Amino acid sequence: xxxxxxxxxxxxxxxxxxxxxxxxxxxxxxxxxxxxxxxxxxxxxxxxxxxxxxxxxxxxxxxxxxxxxxxxxxxxxxxxxxxxxxxxxxxxxxxxxxxxxxxxxxxxxxxxxxxxxxxxxxxxxxxxxxxxxxxxxxxxxxxxxxxxxxxxxxxxxxxxxxxxxxxxxxxxxxxxxxxxxxxxxxxxxxxxxxxxxxxxxxxxxxxxxxxxxxxxxxxxxxxxxxxxxxxxxxxxxxxxxxxxxxxxxxxxxxxxxxxxxxxxxxxxxxxxxxxxxxxxxxxxxxxxxxxxxxxxxxxxxxxxxxxxxxxxxxxxxxxxxxxxxxxxxxxxxx
Amino acid sequence: xxxxxxxxxxxxxxxxxxxxxxxxxxxxxxxxxxxxxxxxxxxxxxxxxxxxxxxxxxxxxxxxxxxxxxxxxxxxxxxxxxxxxxxxxxxxxxxxxxxxxxxxxxxxxxxxxxxxxxxxxxxxxxxxxxxxxxxxxxxxxxxxxxxxxxxxxxxxxxxxxxxxxxxxxxxxxxxxxxxxxxxxxxxxxxxxxxxxxxxxxxxxxxxxxxxxxxxxxxxxxxxxxxxxxxxxxxxxxxxxxxxxxxxxxxxxxxxxxxxxxxxxxxxxxxxxxxxxxxxxxxxxxxxxxxxxxxxxxxxxxxxxxxxxxxxxxxxxxxxxxxxxxxxxxxxxxxxxxxxxxxxxxxxxx
Amino acid sequence: xxxxxxxxxxxxxxxxxxxxxxxxxxxxxxxxxxxxxxxxxxxxxxxxxxxxxxxxxxxxxxxxxxxxxxxxxxxxxxxxxxxxxx
Numbered sequence: 001x002x003x004x005x006x007x008x009x010x011x012x013x014x015x016x017x018x019x020x021x022x023x024x025x026x027x028x029x030x031x032x033x034x035x036x037x038x039x040x041x042x043x044x045x046x047x048x049x050x051x052x053x054x055x056x057x058x059x060x061x062x063x064x065x066x067x068x069x070x071x072x073x074x075x076x077x078x079x080x081x082x083x084x085x086x087x088x089x090x091x092x093x094x095x096x097x098x099x100x101x102x103x104x105x106x107x108x109x110x111x112x113x114x115x116x117x118x119x120x121x122x123x124x125x126x127x128x129x130x131x132x133x134x135x136x137x138x139x140x141x142x143x144x145x146x147x148x149x150x151x152x153x154x155x156x157x158x159x160x161x162x163x164x165x166x167x168x169x170x171x172x173x174x175x176x177x178x179x180x181x182x183x184x185x186x187x188x189x190x191x192x193x194x195x196x197x198x199x200x201x202x203x204x205x206x207x208x209x210x211x212x213x214x215x216x217x218x219x220x221x222x223x224x225x226x227x228x229x230x231x232x233x234x235x236x237x238x239x240x241x242x243x244x245x246x247x248x249x250x251x252x253x254x255x256x257x258x259x260x261x262x263x264x265x266x267x268x269x270x271x272x273x274x275x276x277x278x279x280x281x282x283x284x285x286x287x288x289x290x291x292x293x294x295x296x297x298x299x300x301x302x303x304x305x306x307x308x309x310x311x312x313x314x315x316x317x318x319x320x321x322x323x324x325x326x327x328x329x330x331x332x333x334x
Numbered sequence: 335x336x337x338x339x340x341x342x343x344x345x346x347x348x349x350x351x352x353x354x355x356x357x358x359x360x361x362x363x364x365x366x367x368x369x370x371x372x373x374x375x376x377x378x379x380x381x382x383x384x385x386x387x388x389x390x391x392x393x394x395x396x397x398x399x400x401x402x403x404x405x406x407x408x409x410x411x412x413x414x415x416x417x418x419x420x421x422x423x424x425x426x427x428x429x430x431x432x433x434x435x436x437x438x439x440x441x442x443x444x445x446x447x448x449x450x451x452x453x454x455x456x457x458x459x460x461x462x463x464x465x466x467x468x469x470x471x472x473x474x475x476x477x478x479x480x481x482x483x484x485x486x487x488x489x490x491x492x493x494x495x496x497x498x499x500x501x502x503x504x505x506x507x508x509x510x511x512x513x514x515x516x517x518x519x520x521x522x523x524x525x526x527x528x529x530x531x532x533x534x535x536x537x538x539x540x541x542x543x544x545x546x547x548x549x550x551x552x553x554x555x556x557x558x559x560x561x562x563x564x565x566x567x568x569x570x571x572x573x574x575x576x577x578x579x580x581x582x583x584x585x586x587x588x589x590x591x592x593x594x595x596x597x598x599x600x601x602x603x604x605x606x607x608x609x610x611x612x613x614x615x616x617x618x619x620x621x622x623x624x625x626x627x628x629x630x631x632x633x634x635x636x637x638x639x640x641x642x643x644x645x646x647x648x649x650x651x652x653x654x655x656x657x658x659x660x661x662x663x664x665x666x667x668x669x670x671x672x673x674x675x676x677x678x679x680x681x682x683x
Numbered sequence: 684x685x686x687x688x689x690x691x692x693x694x695x696x697x698x699x700x701x702x703x704x705x706x707x708x709x710x711x712x713x714x715x716x717x718x719x720x721x722x723x724x725x726x727x728x729x730x731x732x733x734x735x736x737x738x739x740x741x742x743x744x745x746x747x748x749x750x751x752x753x754x755x756x757x758x759x760x761x762x763x764x765x766x767x768x769x
Contacts, residue, residue, distance in 0.1 A: 001674065002674050002675070002676050003673050003674065003675050003676060004676035004713075004714065004717055005712065005713070006711075006712050006713065006714075007712060008710050008712075008727075026474075028474070045734075054474070059501070060497075060500055060501060060504065062497035062500060062501055063497075064463060064493060064494040064497050064498075065462075065463045065466060065494065065497030065498045065500070065501040066463070066497075066501060067463070068460070068462070068463020068464050068466070068467060068494065068498075069463050069464065069466045069467035069470055069501060070467060071463065071464050071467060072403070072405075072463065072464030072465060072466060072467020072468045072469075072470070072471070072481070073467040073468065073470050073471040073474075074467070075453075075464065075467070075468070076403070076467070076468050076471040076472075077471070078471050078474065080467075092493075095457050095460060095494070096460070096463055096494075099455075099457055099460065100455065100460060100464065104446070104453070105657060105658065105659065105660055106439055106657050106658050107436060107439055107440040107444040107446065108435075108436050108439070108440060108444075108446035108448070108453075108657075109434075109435070109436035109437030109438070109439045109440065109446075109657055110437070110656070110657035110660070111435070111436070111446055111447075111448050112446050112448055112453070113660040115660075144658060145658055145659075147659070147663070147665070155675065159671065163665040163666055163667060164665070166665070166666040167661050167665040167666055168660040168661045169659045169660050169661050169665075171665075181709075181710055182709075183707070183709040183727070183729030183732075183734050184729070184732065186709065186752075186753070192710065193675070194675040194676045196671075196673050196675075200671040200673070201665070201666060201667040201671070202667075202670065202671070203664045203665060203667050203668050203669065203670065204663060204664050204665040205663050205664045206664070206670065251663075252663035252664065676714075
């Protein structure tokens with residue numbers, strides 16, 4: 001039976017959360033404005049009605065306290081989902097995130113688990129400027145002890161959320177605001193996909209080849225999966241066959257799929273909405289250099305430059321990788 | 335006044351903890367002299383000893399069960415002992431051995447004993463939010479277990495403390511915040527960093543109960559804690575309990591304490607909570623040889639634990655890569671589902 | 684045009700929350716040609732800042748979408764047509 005019911009990415013996420021909450025009464029959601037408001041980015045839209053204020057919990061503006069409380073509750077065996085409203089806010093609570101949530105399993109020699117999910121909104125494109133537009137993929141992937149997932153479609157989002165909630169480890173679930181399908185921040189075509197009604201899980205550490213191609217490998221995630229697919233369509237008209245790989249999870253990282261693709265095409269373009277230096281794009285390039293240097297004929301990174309994200313539309317447009325930037329990079333490496 | 339049996343139990347843990355810290359001091363300094371090299375010797379790294387602060391540990395922990403949760407800061411041994419942490423395995427962990435509580439991965443500042451729900455950590459006030467979370471879990475599950483967060487009087491200036499009080503208060507959680515007031519935050523005397531006299535006063539600002547024990551006396555702490563822990567167990571909300579204690583040694587081993595006047599150091603040695611407890615026991619009619627017997631047994635237990643620990647194997651270097659995650663990296667599943675998805679942006683495998 | 688066709692109407696159920704009579708179609712969850720069930724959310728519309736789901740009035744086939752994504756509408760407008768049936 002063909003699945004043809006489509007959902008926006010936010011609704012797919014909500015569907016997964018609702019299902020897990022029905023299954024297991026120890027799953028609960030805590031965050032700012034998640035109850036009546038349904039989440040600033042619709043992450044809990046409609047759940048209050050079914051689960052009530054006890055399980056869809058509004059919290060004060062106290063990231064250290066409530067993210068740390070999620071760690072404590074998780075260590076007692078509950079399965080909290082705690083929302084960091086904007087990933088950019090990590091600064092006020094990073095100690096609880098990277099020193100406790102991510103490290104307690106290791107520091108305890110494996111005797112303690114932290115089965116929580118930290119959801120968070122990432123990304124720009126709507127002039128929210130330097131403190132509200134970051135993705136910070138590299139920051140969270142870099143520090144050991146937390147799994148990191150970045151869905152680009154509704155289908156992936158639901159499967160990854162089921163897996164994240166059921167996983168006994170801390171998972172940072174990063175959803176791009178532009179992909180959620182909000183009325184006030186419309187999504188481009190792409191993230192709204194058919195979504196099966198039943199529960200399903202998508203494995204971590206498994207990248208997805210969103211478009212097969214023979215000429216150039218484009219590795220990317222989140223919003224830029226769709227920009228890369230748009231670029232690929234344009235380029236196809238010129239006879240350039242682009243393979244688009246959606247990483248889907250950063251920790252664990254599927255290096256194998258990337259390497260296999262570059263062995264086939266010899267040409268690599270990495271598209272990253274995070275800052276260029278010392279991060280994700282460098283990691284992908286060095287993975288290929290480590291494992292398939294002889295296959296690599298050309299490589300280019302398309303990433304945010306190392307500047308704070310500017311406000312004015314013309315300025316943000318300049319720094320945030322666009323479809324034409326991706327096209328140009330693909331042409332460059334041929 | 336607690337029963338004689340309880341007084342004996344409090345005293346036992348106090349002398350155990352005191353002797354433990356004294357013995358660790360000896361072990362720690364071995365190999366680090368004449369010039370202090372922090373990375374040398376059988377206990378490398380930092381060591382923060384709690385000699386003199388026993389009353390705060392036993393007075394509260396003797397009201398707790400195994401299922402009650404305790405988080406402690408970087409000066410944790412007395413609290414761990416009072417909570418019933420496995421002494422041998424804790425010691426092995428401090429000596430960095432494979433059979434330590436954390437397989438040698440945590441060390442003295444990151445001790446975890448899930449059997450008695452004890453954990454300590456190295457960032458100031460960091461233990462407060464997880465204690466609040468444990469209280470949240472108890473409330474959601476409707477049990478009567480409580481959570482206790484220990485912190486020093488310097489830690490009450492950290493943002494995480496304020497946030498934790500507020501969150502515990504607004505949700506009426508079964509948490510007791512025990513502030514061990516030893517007057518010194520490393521080299522900062524309390525009055526130079528905080529305008530408010532003691533942490534209990536701050537509780538008022540959060541619409542929470544605050545209580546203060548001015549005497550470094552385990553019985554006084556025990557009685558105050560009865561109320562605080564009882565309040566939490568009855569699901570009547572959180573408490574801040576500020577307890578005066580005296581730090582007999584430096585902030586960390588190797589600390590020359592040049593910031594502290596000789597009088598202050600001597601005064602700390604004078605206000606010995608263990609001597610006070612012995613006075614209580616004598617009042618109850620215990621003879622010197624009974625006190626001696628308790629002390630001797632406690633010392634033997636500590637010596638045994640240290641000897642056992644030093645005999646434990648060192649960890650295999652390869653094990654450094656283990657225990658990052660509980661689940662294998664792919665989460666709960668390895669396989670992709672197999673759906674027939676209609677066209678349009680959806681991918682099929 | 685079959686007289687049996689049932690309209691999916693922007694019926695103004697949101698007027699409890701806002702006074703607006705006009706809105707924008709934000710998301711369609713079904714395509715033309717798809718079988719739908721009564722009560723199923725077919726699309727999401729936005730009126731001012733309020734989001735409202737419009738449900739299928741009957742079982743049937745969604746035969747024509749009249750107002751697509753980003754199209755504006757007023758209360759009472761037909762957004763799509765359903766051919767009713769099992």
